[in-house]
Amino acid sequence: MTVLNHNSGTTSLDIETVLVTAGRDTAAQKGFVNPPVVRGSTVLYPNADALHAHRGEFQYGRHGTPTTKALQEALMALEGPSCAGVGLVPSGLSAISTALLSVLKAGDHLLVCDNAYRPTRNFCNGMLTRYGIETTFFDPLIGAGIAALIKPNTRVVMVEAPGSQSFEMPDIPAIAAVAHAHGVLVIDDNTWATPLYHRSLDQGVDISLQAATKYIGGHSDIMFGTISANEKAWPLVSEGIKLLGVCAGPDDVFLALRGLRTLAVRLAHHQNSGLEMARWLAARPEVLEVLHPGLESHPGHAIWKRDFTGASGLFSIVLKPASQKAVDALLDTVKLFGMGYSWGGFESLVIPFDCATYRSATPWAPGGPALRLHIGLESVDDLKADLACGFDAFNAA
Numbered sequence: 001m002t003v004l005n006h007n008s009g010t011t012s013l014d015i016e017t018v019l020v021t022a023g024r025d026t027a028a029q030k031g032f033v034n035p036p037v038v039r040g041s042t043v044l045y046p047n048a049d050a051l052h053a054h055r056g057e058f059q060y061g062r063h064g065t066p067t068t069k070a071l072q073e074a075l076m077a078l079e080g081p082s083c084a085g086v087g088l089v090p091s092g093l094s095a096i097s098t099a100l101l102s103v104l105k106a107g108d109h110l111l112v113c114d115n116a117y118r119p120t121r122n123f124c125n126g127m128l129t130r131y132g133i134e135t136t137f138f139d140p141l142i143g144a145g146i147a148a149l150i151k152p153n154t155r156v157v158m159v160e161a162p163g164s165q166s167f168e169m170p171d172i173p174a175i176a177a178v179a180h181a182h183g184v185l186v187i188d189d190n191t192w193a194t195p196l197y198h199r200s201l202d203q204g205v206d207i208s209l210q211a212a213t214k215y216i217g218g219h220s221d222i223m224f225g226t227i228s229a230n231e232k233a234w235p236l237v238s239e240g241i242k243l244l245g246v247c248a249g250p251d252d253v254f255l256a257l258r259g260l261r262t263l264a265v266r267l268a269h270h271q272n273s274g275l276e277m278a279r280w281l282a283a284r285p286e287v288l289e290v291l292h293p294g295l296e297s298h299p300g301h302a303i304w305k306r307d308f309t310g311a312s313g314l315f316s317i318v319l320k321p322a323s324q325k326a327v328d329a330l331l332d333t334v335k336l337f338g339m340g341y342s343w344g345g346f347e348s349l350v351i352p353f354d355c356a357t358y359r360s361a362t363p364w365a366p367g368g369p370a371l372r373l374h375i376g377l378e379s380v381d382d383l384k385a386d387l388a389c390g391f392d393a394f395n396a397a
């Protein structure tokens with residue numbers, strides 16, 4: 001459902017203010033600051049005339065409610081003027097699959113960044129292959145060299161900047177310029193930076209996705225996805241959402257909007273603590289390399305500085321060569337860093353990973369065991385002390 005941003009006349013407001021006010025319709029909310037959690041399937045029409053004409057702001061629960069409208073308006077304001085519409089779906093992976101199914105057809109060719117989220121790869125190699133759509137994975141650092149991979153039937157290029165384990169930073173404007181010259185659409189999984197720190201729709205991306213499970217929700221208590229699109233792609237995405245019948249549950253919509261209200265303060269804290277921890281880790285003798293685009297030493301730092309206005313709290317480290325036993329001793333010793341998948345909540349996390357088990361276009365040989373860290377909202381002094389204990393156990397093992 002396309003909704004207009006009722007704050008579009010006040011574009012001079014700073015983004016922090018937009019995040020707090022956009023999508024708030026105080027009169028419709030009868031004075032309350034937050035919209036009601038509208039649970040609904042049926043919408044009653046006032047008379048036969050309205051029924052025949054499908055007249056009315058809302059027509060059926062799956063197509064939208066006052067709760068979804070509030071969140072969509074707020075997300076559109078966050079994405080900026082290039083955004084023509086936002087779809088709400090039940091998970092980040094559903095945002096990926098829904099977007100791809102909305103724009104692809106049998107016989108098409110798809111290009112996907114080799115550092116993409118692993119379930120994206122599984123969806124392409126699984127269901128899309130069965131539907132007669134061919135995927136080629138490409139080097140995330142390919143830039144304008146993507147031209148060599150475009151075939152007459154190439155329909156979409158999908159990027160993730162940076163990759164959420166290996167953190168290579170694709171040059172999205174360079175890739176988008178080549179793609180558009182060939183009539184190819186660009187999809188970006190923008191979960192790491194969120195539209196607050198990366199306005200991908202302003203940089204040539206046609207469809208920008210979020211696993212709103214992560215920073216939009218921000219509290220590790222929902223599964224949620226959003227699909228934002230520009231004027232060119234929104235009609236396809238909107239139709240795809242309608243045909244597939246995907247929609248999000250009312251409680252999750254409400255929690256996503258509640259998370260969005262505090263995104264700016266949370267993300268600033270994740271950024272600052274993340275950078276401080278990254279610098280501290282870079283100075284540790286056990287660490288070979290820190291993979292954080294916000295660090296001057298990162299190969300993607302110049303692109304990050306050019307295209308992003310901030311960094312979130314997720315990055316990786318490569319340890320000096322060590323046994324599995326030593327790595328496990330670290331993992332079993334840390335207490336504030338929980339071991340678990342997902343990220344973007346208020347809590348710190350650590351997970352070991354090995355991209356070599358699934359990458360197909362580029363090698364992954366970082367020179368030692370790799371760990372991904374999410375820096376939460378705890379005190380950085382406590383987090384450093386916790387990791388220092390972990391390193392003691394690592395060294396002793």
Ligand SMILES: *Cc1c(COP(=O)(O)O)cnc(C)c1O
Pocket residue numbers: 091092093094117160164189191192211212213214223224225342
């Ligand atoms: C988590 C994640 C997803 C999938 O989101 P879910 O809500 O878990 O389905 C997609 N892309 C990236 C980069 C992610 O980290």
